[in-house]
Amino acid sequence: MTSGPLSDFHGEGSVFAAWAQRRAGVMLWLTSGMAVSAIVLLIGMLGLLCWLAFAGDAFGAAAGHFPGALAVLSQGEPPYTAEALFSAIVGTITVTLLMTLLVAPLGILVAVYLHVYARQHWYTDLVRIAIHNLAGVPSIIYGVFGLGFFVYWVGGGIDELFFSDSLPRATFGTPGILWAAITLALLTLPTVIVSIEEGLLRLPASLREGSFALGATRFETVVGVLLPATMTSVVTGVILAVARATGEVAPLMLVGVVKYAPSLPVSIEAPFIHLEQKFMHLGYLVYDLTLHAPAGNGRVALIAVVALSLVLVTMSLTTFAAVLRGRFRYQYAQEGLL
Amino acid sequence: MANKRLIIDVISAGMIRVASVMILLVILGLFAQIAFTALPLFESPSSSVDVLPATRAGPAAELKVTQDSGANDAGSLPGLIDDHRLALSKIDPAAVPEPKRGSWLDARDTTIEQVHLKAENDGLVPSVLTRYFIPAGIQAMSNISLSRHFVVLDRAGVIHVYRLGRSQARSTFTEEFEVSDINRVDWLDESTFALYSHEEQRLVRSVKALTNTLPLADLFSFRQYEGYPQPTLTWQPRVVDGAESKYSLVPLLWGTMSAALFSLMLALPVAMGAAIYVGYYMPPVFREAIKPMIEMIAAFPGVVIAGIAMLWLAPRLHHALAECIGIVLTVPIIVALSGLFLNQYFQTQLGSYFSKRLLMVVVLVLVIAIYTGAKLGESVEGLFFEDSVVLWFERYYGLSVSYFNGVLVGIALGIAVFPTIFSLAEEAIFSTPKGAATGSLALGASPWQSFIDGVLPVAAPGIVAAIMLGLSRAIGETMILLLLSGNTPIQSSNPLEGMRSVAATLAIELPEAGVDSTHYRVLFFSALALFALTFLINTCAQLLKRRWRRRYGVVA
Numbered sequence: 053m054t055s056g057p058l059s060d061f062h063g064e065g066s067v068f069a070a071w072a073q074r075r076a077g078v079m080l081w082l083t084s085g086m087a088v089s090a091i092v093l094l095i096g097m098l099g100l101l102c103w104l105a106f107a108g109d110a111f112g113a114a115a116g117h118f119p120g121a122l123a124v125l126s127q128g129e130p131p132y133t134a135e136a137l138f139s140a141i142v143g144t145i146t147v148t149l150l151m152t153l154l155v156a157p158l159g160i161l162v163a164v165y166l167h168v169y170a171r172q173h174w175y176t177d178l179v180r181i182a183i184h185n186l187a188g189v190p191s192i193i194y195g196v197f198g199l200g201f202f203v204y205w206v207g208g209g210i211d212e213l214f215f216s217d218s219l220p221r222a223t224f225g226t227p228g229i230l231w232a233a234i235t236l237a238l239l240t241l242p243t244v245i246v247s248i249e250e251g252l253l254r255l256p257a258s259l260r261e262g263s264f265a266l267g268a269t270r271f272e273t274v275v276g277v278l279l280p281a282t283m284t285s286v287v288t289g290v291i292l293a294v295a296r297a298t299g300e301v302a303p304l305m306l307v308g309v310v311k312y313a314p315s316l317p318v319s320i321e322a323p324f325i326h327l328e329q330k331f332m333h334l335g336y337l338v339y340d341l342t343l344h345a346p347a348g349n350g351r352v353a354l355i356a357v358v359a360l361s362l363v364l365v366t367m368s369l370t371t372f373a374a375v376l377r378g379r380f381r382y383q384y385a386q387e388g389l390l
Numbered sequence: 391m392a393n394k395r396l397i398i399d400v401i402s403a404g405m406i407r408v409a410s411v412m413i414l415l416v417i418l419g420l421f422a423q424i425a426f427t428a429l430p431l432f433e434s435p436s437s438s439v440d441v442l443p444a445t446r447a448g449p450a451a452e453l454k455v456t457q458d459s460g461a462n463d464a465g466s467l468p469g470l471i472d473d474h475r476l477a478l479s480k481i482d483p484a485a486v487p488e489p490k491r492g493s494w495l496d497a498r499d500t501t502i503e504q505v506h507l508k509a510e511n512d513g514l515v516p517s518v519l520t521r522y523f524i525p526a527g528i529q530a531m532s533n534i535s536l537s538r539h540f541v542v543l544d545r546a547g548v549i550h551v552y553r554l555g556r557s558q559a560r561s562t563f564t565e566e567f568e569v570s571d572i573n574r575v576d577w578l579d580e581s582t583f584a585l586y587s588h589e590e591q592r593l594v595r596s597v598k599a600l601t602n603t604l605p606l607a608d609l610f611s612f613r614q615y616e617g618y619p620q621p622t623l624t625w626q627p628r629v630v631d632g633a634e635s636k637y638s639l640v641p642l643l644w645g646t647m648s649a650a651l652f653s654l655m656l657a658l659p660v661a662m663g664a665a666i667y668v669g670y671y672m673p674p675v676f677r678e679a680i681k682p683m684i685e686m687i688a689a690f691p692g693v694v695i696a697g698i699a700m701l702w703l704a705p706r707l708h709h710a711l712a713e714c715i716g717i718v719l720t721v722p723i724i725v726a727l728s729g730l731f732l733n734q735y736f737q738t739q740l741g742s743y744f745s746k747r748l749l750m751v752v753v754l755v756l757v758i759a760i761y762t763g764a765k766l767g768e769s770v771e772g773l774f775f776e777d778s779v780v781l782w783f784e785r786y787y788g789l790s791v792s793y794f795n796g797v798l799v800g801i802a803l804g805i806a807v808f809p810t811i812f813s814l815a816e817e818a819i820f821s822t823p824k825g826a827a828t829g830s831l832a833l834g835a836s837p838w839q840s841f842i843d844g845v846l847p848v849a850a851p852g853i854v855a856a857i858m859l860g861l862s863r864a865i866g867e868t869m870i871l872l873l874l875s876g877n878t879p880i881q882s883s884n885p886l887e888g889m890r891s892v893a894a895t896l897a898i899e900l901p902e903a904g905v906d907s908t909h910y911r912v913l914f915f916s917a918l919a920l921f922a923l924t925f926l927i928n929t930c931a932q933l934l935k936r937r938w939r940r941r942y943g944v945v946a
Contacts, residue, residue, distance in 0.1 A: 062433045076836035077733025078726045081673060084664025084752045085725040090684045092756075093805065097690060099700060117666065158413055165410035169403060179414055183934050186417055188859060188928040189921060190866020193424070196917040198898060201423045204905055227901075238417065269399035299691025302868035305897050335693050342697045342873060343645075352701055359694040366689040374682055 101363065104356035132345055136332065137358075139313055143331035144298065145227070146317050150233035151240065151297055156290050159244030160235065164274055166245070167252040187242035195303030198235030203227055203307060223328050227308035228325035229317045234316045235307045239300065240293035247292060251285020251380070252278060284380040295369040297360060301335035309336045310342075332356055417499040424921060432606050454648035474498060478506075478534060478554070478616060493519070495540070495618040500527050502542070504554060506616040519614060520557050524550065532575040532583055536910055537602060538634050541583050543577045549585075551599045554634060555614070561600075567594055602908040609639045609912065625890070627880040627899065627909045635911045639919070641879040645889030646920075647873055650864035652800030652885060653807055657860065660804075662853075669819030670827070670841055681816060688809035696873040699802040704874070707798055708791075712779045716767020717760055724759035725752070780886070789884060794876030796885035802870045811860035818852025818938075819845060851938035855931035862924040862931075868893040892916050 123291070170176045202219040208225040259281055263273040279286070300311070310330040317331045318324060341355045474745035476495040502522040507514035517694040526544040534540050538554040550559040571587045571592055578584050584596040612621035615634055624636040664684060668677055709712075736748045775782040783789040822845050830840035847851075868891075871877075875886025877898065896917055903910040 072836040074730055074733075076838035078729040079841075080667075080727025080748075081725050081733060081752060081755075082722065083663040083667035083671065084749060085756055086660045087680070087684070088668040088749065088753055088756055089660060090664045090687070090808070091680070093808075094684065094687050096807075097687075097695075097698065101704060102695075104698075104702065146634065148500075161406060162410045162413055165406050169406055169410075181929065183420060184932055185925055185928040186420075188862055189420075189924055190862075190868070190893060191419070192866065192868045192896050193917055193921045193924075195849070195915065196896055197420045197423060199900060200427050201420075207939040215876055239421075241413075241417065269395055271399040271402040292421055295689070299689075299693070301691070301693045302872075302893065306900055313855070327726060338693050338697050339869060340871065342700050348493050355697055355701065357696055363690055363694055364576070366691065369685055371682070 066294050090184065096362070101356050101360045105353050108278060127254050128197050132341070132354075136312060137337070139316055140332040140334050140337045140358075143309075144334045145312065146279050146325070147229055147233050147236065147304075147331060147333065148294055148297055150229065151236040152290055154233060154237035155244050156286065156365055157252065159241060159248055159278070159289060160286060161295075162241070162245050163248035164278075165253060167249055168270060168274055168278070183242045183245055187246065190301050191239055192302045192306075194235050194239040194304035197238070198231055198303060198307040199227070202231045202234055207231065226328075227306070227330060228328045229308055229331045230310040232304050232331070235303050236259030236297045236300065239303060240296050243296060244289035244293050248282065248285050251282040251288070254285075254381070255281055288376050288380070291369050291373040291376070294374070295366045298366055298369075299335060301339055304333055304336060309333045311336075311340050334362055338362070401622055417750070421918075421921060421925075424914055424918050424936050428911055428918045429657060431602070431604055431908070431911035431915055433603050450918045456729060473645055476533065477506070482943065495534075497528060497531055500524055502528070502531070504616075509619050519616065520555050520591045522550075522552055522557055522559075529569055530575045532577055532584070535577040535581075535583070537581070541577075541599075543572060543575055544571070544586065545569060551595070558699055560603075566653040584699065602906060602911060604637060604908055604912065609637055609800075609915070611638075613638065620933075623881065625895075627903075627912070635909065637908070639892075639916055640910075642890055642892045642916060643919070644881045645871075645875065645879065646865055646893070647892040649799045649803055649875065650861055652796050653803030653864045654857075654861060654868070655803035656800050657808045657811060658857065661808050661860070662815060663818055665812050665815035665853075665856075666841065669816040669843060671837070677820070681813075685809050685813050687805065688813075690805070690870040691872075692806055695802050696870040699798060699870075700873050703792065703801065704798055707795075708780050708793075709778075711797070712767040712771035713764040714767070714797075715779070716765075717763035720735065720763030720766055721756070724762060725755055727756045755928065768902055783886075783906055789886060791886045792878070793886045794874055796875075797891060799874045799889070802874055803864055803867055806867055806870060807860040807864045810863050811856050814856030814859060814867055815849075815853045818849040818856060820847045821852075851934045855934045855938075857928050858931040858934075862927040865927075866893055866920065866924055868897050872897055892920050896920075898943050 062322045064269065166176060166179065180237060203226065206224075207222070207228075211223050211225040213217075222238045259277055261274060268276065308330050310332065313330050315326075317326050317329045319326070338355055338359050341351065341358070345351050345355075414894040429620065453923065474497050475496070478495060479494045483544055485652055492503065494665065496503040496505055502524070503518050504520040504522070505516050506519055508517040522542070524542055524544045526546040526548065528542055529545045530543045532541040534554065537561070540554065542550045542552065544550065547567070548562060548564050551561045552885050553560050563916055565585075567585075573587065575583060575585050578596060581602065582596055582598045584593050612623055613636070614621040615636060619623075622636075623638040623640040625638055625641045626636040628635070649657055668684070672680065702760070736745055736751070771777060771779050776785075780791050784791055826844040826848050827837075827840045830844040831837065871889075871891040871894040875890060875894060877890045878888040878895055879890040879895075881885060882889075899909070900913050
């Protein structure tokens with residue numbers, strides 16, 4: 053770039069080149085500033101939550117600290133007691149477990165169908181696009197669907213068939229933990245399907261072909277070879293689903309979460325789990341505490357602690373999923389199969 | 391043995407097929423189910439009149455319909471003012487027969503007039519909202535149902551079901567009975583009315599008329615409501631004092647879109663800048679560590695972001711608004727200026743423009759810039775705006791300001807949509823074939839020129855897809871709007887006022903709406919609209935991405 057017919061315009065030292073270099077510097081600094089502020093935002097939000105939760109009387113009378121929060125709980129105004137917090141934790145775990153039990157087999161079923169059984173047509177493509185899209189449908193829509201279809205239609209039908217004695221008091225025709233779990237399962241199903249199918253796609257074709265060559269049927273290939281080989285992607289998908297489900301509150305508000313549930317959805321006596329019961333949820337607790345709890349020492353800290361635990365659970369799950377996925381890719385790269 | 395294995399295979403294949411097709415149908419049936427619940431809202435009501443046997447409605451003696459003046463406790467609807475006027479909203483009993491407020495139906499032989507007191511320059515003036523013509527003359531007329539319908543039986547024996555405010559009868563039909571016998575028509579519930587003869591104390595017919603329907607235009611067009619000076623777009627589904635339910639979706643859609651817009655205005659520049667830096671400037675080794683870290687912002691659920699914003703940001707926002715504006719305006723300028731003058735000291739060898747030293751200086755500059763911006767905002771506020779920008783605008787420009795407002799929503803929602811946009815845009819930029827940038831660099835273009843002319847055209851569809859997915863995320867977010875928007879269904883472009891979004895409305899009102907009532911169906915229709923909107927945006931984004939992938943053969 054020292055001499056040539058265009059050196060007057062673009063050569064080193066020309067007005068244009070200097071201007072271009074200057075602009076490049078400005079944009080480099082601006083974009084790096086944005087990236088840094090994104091990290092600052094993340095650390096700032098985490099720090100703020102920790103501060104609100106543990107930093108003594110940092111915010112004057114309105115705030116408090118974690119021991120203060122525990123004090124609020126032990127004083128116990130009805131919906132905001134230690135039992136309620138416990139009930140919310142149990143409710144969250146129960147509904148998430150139920151959802152996992154539903155979403156894992158369904159996700160495997162659909163992914164295996166799409167990858168192994170379905171002929172690759174324009175309509176399987178269409179189904180794939182639809183599944184990708186469903187992952188982006190607002191969660192409240194799933195709540196509306198859950199309420200209209202599961203609660204009022206399916207639940208109402210079950211009541212008329214099996215619980216007609218207790219009508220008009222609804223048993224299953226009212227929001228409950230079963231419907232919440234099914235709604236969450238539907239909400240997270242696209243995530244799981246996409247993850248498992250991606251895992252199946254990443255498997256080397258030789259695995260499948262070798263299995264067929266040895267005379268295994270498709271079912272045996274799927275159960276004996278493909279699924280064990282892609283187990284990591286199944287686990288990753290389920291973990292991502294759980295991470296997404298823990299943070300969702302809006303659909304639950306329509307299909308079964310309540311401000312205060314006096315009894316737990318699980319018990320140590322048969323039938324152990326009460327699928328028709330309403331339940332409490334940590335995410336909803338954050339909402340409810342923020343909106344309705346009486347202002348006082350420790351309220352902010354309590355909210356911050358619950359929110360922080362939710363965030364930390366989601367973060368560790370996401371990280372775990374990322375690590376698993378990385379290891380999975382690495383494994384096949386090592387074996388020279390990918 | 392082989393046989394058994396084959397049988398298992400065939401059976402399992404069939405089961406997997408059937409089961410997964412069923413699951414897919416359930417997922418895809420989501421749309422259908424919401425649509426089938428919502429769309430009967432627009433059904434023509436005349437097609438579904440259901441004449442019940444007289445016994446179903448019970449004996450006439452059980453029916454208590456107050457015909458005296460004053461409010462009717464059961465239905466919360468007011469009764470008669472006098473023998474030809476029927477009150478539609480609460481009317482001061484002392485002011486009868488010349489009501490001072492409210493609205494009423496005035497029935498005279500062949501015409502019924504719906505009159506309301508309209509605010510004019512000097513007080514309230516009675517004004518006719520709607521005229522209903524019954525050429526054959528009125529034989530009997532019902533009270534107003536909760537869904538704002540009334541029934542008129544004319545002297546020729548024809549039954550007209552009217553919806554208040556519409557001169558066209560919703561349904562008109564004839565029944566076989568002696569017309570002169572009947573002198574009372576009354577509503578039994580929201581959708582069933584009974585005709586009966588007073589002299590014989592006998593119920594003649596009860597009819598179920600479909601009243602939970604609404605014309606589509608009602609949801610989107612200006613309507614004149616009782617007591618309102620001019621036609622309005624209003625969302626007020628719950629009946630107060632017997633007033634009409636107002637189902638205009640326009641304020642809700644406006645709130646949804648303006649919240650999404652505010653959030654994108656904040657999130658887009660930061661997300662794009664970060665995506666360009668991480669995807670283009672950063673070497674892959676550092677990218678592996680930094681990208682997941684920035685994406686961790688997605689681990690904050692909407693309700694947590696909203697909670698922090700409500701507890702910590704909202705009480706400070708009014709005082710800190712000037713500082714915030716100062717920061718937003720000053721920081722880019724200071725960072726850009728320092729880039730302009732300091733960048734030459736951080737030149738690295740050709741092709742690598744990443745240096746840890748630079749990043750540290752940028753952090754330092756950022757801190758200084760934020761501090762300067764805040765101080766600048768504060769002092770400008772003190773010098774020119776009488777110590778409070780908000781109050782100053784309120785005082786001199788009549789700007790209305792609410793505690794929960796668009797700025798608050800924009801910040802919180804911006805944080806929520808940031809990871810979506812960042813992650814996808816970064817992916818698009820990073821997976822652009824490297825030759826696009828290196829070729830340009832080799833020819834002597836600056837890194838930024840290489841990005842704009844080499845990388846950006848290739849990555850553009852992916853970036854547009856990222857922005858679209860961010861928009862759809864912002865439209866559908868519920869908890870942030872529920873907690874921070876104030877949920878006031880007003881239509882204003884002032885970012886210091888509240889709003890109400892479709893999603894938040896669904897979360898608040900759907901659990902309380904009666905199954906298959908008008909309100910329930912309108913809510914399902916708004917869910918359908920939300921669904922269709924996001925689905926459309928997502929599909930466009932998907933198609934863009936697929937085309938882009940196919941053209942450049944990259945995996946993103």
